[in-house]
Amino acid sequence: MLQRNSRKVETCLASAARSYERAHATDDLAMRDFYLNMERSWMRLAASIAFSERVELYLQHWRHGQDAGRCLRCNGGMELKLIETRVDRESITFACLACGLDHVHQGRAGLFVGPRVTNPG
Numbered sequence: 001m002l003q004r005n006s007r008k009v010e011t012c013l014a015s016a017a018r019s020y021e022r023a024h025a026t027d028d029l030a031m032r033d034f035y036l037n038m039e040r041s042w043m044r045l046a047a048s049i050a051f052s053e054r055v056e057l058y059l060q061h062w063r064h065g066q067d068a069g070r071c072l073r074c075n076g077g078m079e080l081k082l083i084e085t086r087v088d089r090e091s092i093t094f095a096c097l098a099c100g101l102d103h104v105h106q107g108r109a110g111l112f113v114g115p116r117v118t119n120p121g
């Protein structure tokens with residue numbers, strides 16, 4: 001799945017690249033540490049923005065899907081319960097408001113699949 005980064009993410013990545021270049025262009029060790037820390041901060045921010053944008057996109061898609069927002073067991077409405085992210089994996093858990101059943105949508109970064117039903121209530 002090809003995915004273009006948003007402008008916000010691109011701005012963060014460009015800032016990280018500038019910090020990296022400045023870190024390697026200076027002989028001052030304190031300044032090098034400063035720029036390397038800046039690079040890491042920009043990269044963390046880029047990852048955070050990219051993740052929240054993917055979640056937002058997924059939730060928009062989910063709300064407009066054919067079976068969106070309905071429990072597979074009782075057809076009750078569902079609410080967002082938990083969002084988890086790891087280095088290589090992300091998951092979004094919805095809980096049924098009627099019966100409490102969890103629906104877990106998992107995928108590699110940026111690519112959700114599912115639902116997988118767990119934790120029968």
Ligand SMILES: [Zn+2]
Nearest residue numbers: 071074096099
């Ligand atoms: Zn249910």
